[in-house]
Amino acid sequence: MKLVSLTFVLSGLMLGGIANAQSEIQTKAEAAIVKSCGSCHDQSMTPSFVDDSGAIISANVVANAAKISARVQSTTRPMPPKSAPAFMQLTATEKTDLLAYTASLLVTTPTEPTTPTTEIVPLSKLTIEPGFKIEVFGKVTGARSLAVHSSGIVFVGTGGFSDVDPQGRVSAIVPTTTGNKTVVIAKGLSNPNGVALNGTDLYVAESTRVVVYKNAVATAKSLAAGSVVTAKATVVKSSIRDQSNHHWKYIAIGPDGKLYIPIGADCNVCVEDEGASIYRMNLDGSDWELVAKGVRNTVGLTFHPVTGQLWFTDNGRDSLGDTLPGDELNILTTEGANFGFPSCFASNVVDPTFGKNYTCNESTWTKPIRDLAPHVAALGLTHYTGSTFPAKYTNATFIAEHGSWNSSKKVGYRLMIVEEATSTSGVKSYGYRPFVSGFATTTTNWGRPVDVKNYIDGSLLLSDDASGLVYKISPTK
Numbered sequence: 001m002k003l004v005s006l007t008f009v010l011s012g013l014m015l016g017g018i019a020n021a022q023s024e025i026q027t028k029a030e031a032a033i034v035k036s037c038g039s040c041h042d043q044s045m046t047p048s049f050v051d052d053s054g055a056i057i058s059a060n061v062v063a064n065a066a067k068i069s070a071r072v073q074s075t076t077r078p079m080p081p082k083s084a085p086a087f088m089q090l091t092a093t094e095k096t097d098l099l100a101y102t103a104s105l106l107v108t109t110p111t112e113p114t115t116p117t118t119e120i121v122p123l124s125k126l127t128i129e130p131g132f133k134i135e136v137f138g139k140v141t142g143a144r145s146l147a148v149h150s151s152g153i154v155f156v157g158t159g160g161f162s163d164v165d166p167q168g169r170v171s172a173i174v175p176t177t178t179g180n181k182t183v184v185i186a187k188g189l190s191n192p193n194g195v196a197l198n199g200t201d202l203y204v205a206e207s208t209r210v211v212v213y214k215n216a217v218a219t220a221k222s223l224a225a226g227s228v229v230t231a232k233a234t235v236v237k238s239s240i241r242d243q244s245n246h247h248w249k250y251i252a253i254g255p256d257g258k259l260y261i262p263i264g265a266d267c268n269v270c271v272e273d274e275g276a277s278i279y280r281m282n283l284d285g286s287d288w289e290l291v292a293k294g295v296r297n298t299v300g301l302t303f304h305p306v307t308g309q310l311w312f313t314d315n316g317r318d319s320l321g322d323t324l325p326g327d328e329l330n331i332l333t334t335e336g337a338n339f340g341f342p343s344c345f346a347s348n349v350v351d352p353t354f355g356k357n358y359t360c361n362e363s364t365w366t367k368p369i370r371d372l373a374p375h376v377a378a379l380g381l382t383h384y385t386g387s388t389f390p391a392k393y394t395n396a397t398f399i400a401e402h403g404s405w406n407s408s409k410k411v412g413y414r415l416m417i418v419e420e421a422t423s424t425s426g427v428k429s430y431g432y433r434p435f436v437s438g439f440a441t442t443t444t445n446w447g448r449p450v451d452v453k454n455y456i457d458g459s460l461l462l463s464d465d466a467s468g469l470v471y472k473i474s475p476t477k
């Protein structure tokens, strides 16, 4: 985390010029260190906090502030060690002083503002499937993609360095005994839209790289408990193509243990080479390989709970009027399949320029399983795998529609459900209808759904980057 360490260095450098209260706390803390740590942490040991004359080495204390804070508070490996003589142990006051001082040296991770930037229109304005209710689960400015951990902690990506969250934050909503608490895991990232968990490790996709926060679950818990900890990012994949269009990345880890990641088309419509494709790689960034092409811009990937196949949304091109073309719901059945971009959109819309010599029926192209409405910006999707919804919803596909910009009337701005039906002759069809709507009128909107995920209690979570909210949808009884 570049920004944080820079700020850290600066706060270290500024030590000389800070106010008296601060130097007073520094004096007390340093005295405690000389008394309780100095006998062991002298010049013979790294880190050394006292020199040969027994005087404090302030710079080493500053440099080790995070470690000192952690080890003084640790219950399993406390400092001083339990075995150290009684006179070396910290008194309660010394401990408080020492922790206050180390905390002042660290960048305190800010908690989210409790009031979203946009006014919340009452949830009663929403229309929801009969038998269901929608509530606020958590508040995260610019909430985009969601990743749910089995502990109930929900990680939330944002579209940082843009209007939705200029701070480039990744947050976590942590359930606590006093309610759900939002903490900031990282900030200063470049459009950290994509989030995915592998065990307790959090993978984050920025525009041109993927980073991992090892044991982000523990970090989230510590932050929610009030500790000062900073999550450390390790880059697993860098130098992903830099582009100005469609660079917000959605990620998902497949049943094969690989991380799937798209590179969107760097245009409205154009012939692409690297872009308009979905790739996958090992979790350490190795074995980068193409799995699908002809995909204009997907911002929603998921794996079917039964078949394990990759399902994804794709956003159709702009500027063909309000009614063309539909967005797409696709299934990847053959690795390396071509989904038709830039020649073909939805099932049957031939591009006026790039599709001239084609129909949409080329044998080497894969059609969507379902055309969605035009310009709705279908983003995150998930299959319902919980057990609290009535049985007919099991494995149904839920799709968050962010809503239009390239349409004269606002369309989308809702959560859709796609239900599979099989005819007597064995042909599958996919019904498509609203599940939650009312985030917009035809002229104005207050909410923009982004991602939908199963929650551990059998409910569904839905993010909204305009309202800065994550909602919870569950049956009324």
Ligand code: HEC
Pocket (backbone or CB within 6 Å): 032, 033, 036, 037, 038, 039, 040, 041, 046, 047, 064, 067, 068, 071, 072, 077, 079, 080, 081, 083, 084, 088, 090
């Ligand atoms: C009786 C000797 C002793 C005393 C007293 C002691 N330490 Fe330590 N400390 C150690 C030893 C040995 C290690 C290395 C083994 C370990 O990590 O537990 C260590 C490790 C550490 C580390 C981890 C260093 C790293 O790079 O991971 C920190 C931080 C630390 N001590 C801080 C303190 C502070 C602060 C105090 C006083 C409040 C203190 N220690 C008092 C012996 C001591």
